[in-house]
Amino acid sequence: MNTSGVGFREFKPGVLVMLTGKFLRNTGQYTGAAGQSKWIVQPCECTLCASGEFVYTDEPLHASLWSEGMQPNRHIAKENLFIVGQRDSRNA
Numbered sequence: 001m002n003t004s005g006v007g008f009r010e011f012k013p014g015v016l017v018m019l020t021g022k023f024l025r026n027t028g029q030y031t032g033a034a035g036q037s038k039w040i041v042q043p044c045e046c047t048l049c050a051s052g053e054f055v056y057t058d059e060p061l062h063a064s065l066w067s068e069g070m071q072p073n074r075h076i077a078k079e080n081l082f083i084v085g086q087r088d089s090r091n092a
Contacts, residue, residue: 008086011055013043015083020090023080038084039076048075055081 011017018038019029029035037059044056059074082088 009078009083009088011041011078011081011083013041015041016085017041017055017057017076017081018084019076019080020082020088022090039074042073044075046075053078 016038017040019034021035024030024035039057039059042056042058046056048054049056054075054077057074057076061072061074079090082091
C-alpha cells in the first residue's frame with residue numbers, strides 16, 4: 001500500500017495497519033498469526049474512535065463478543081498499531 005500523503009501515525013480510513021513489535025513482545029505473541037495480520041482502518045464515529053485513542057478496523061469480531069449496539073469489527077488502540085510502510089520505533 002502506498003502511504004504517501006499519510007502523516008506519521010495518521011490512522012485515516014483506508015490505511016493498512018499491523019500490530020507493533022513492541023505490543024507483540026509485551027503480550028508474549030512471539031509466533032502465530034497476530035504478527036502477520038494486516039487490517040484496513042475503517043471510518044467510525046463511536047465513542048472509542050472519537051476519543052482519538054482507538055481505530056476501527058476491518059477485522060471481524062467473533063459473534064460471541066458482540067453486544068447490542070456494538071459494531072461487528074475490532075477496535076484497536078492506536079498505540080499498538082503501526083502504518084504499513086512507515087518506519088516506527090515501536091516496531092523495532
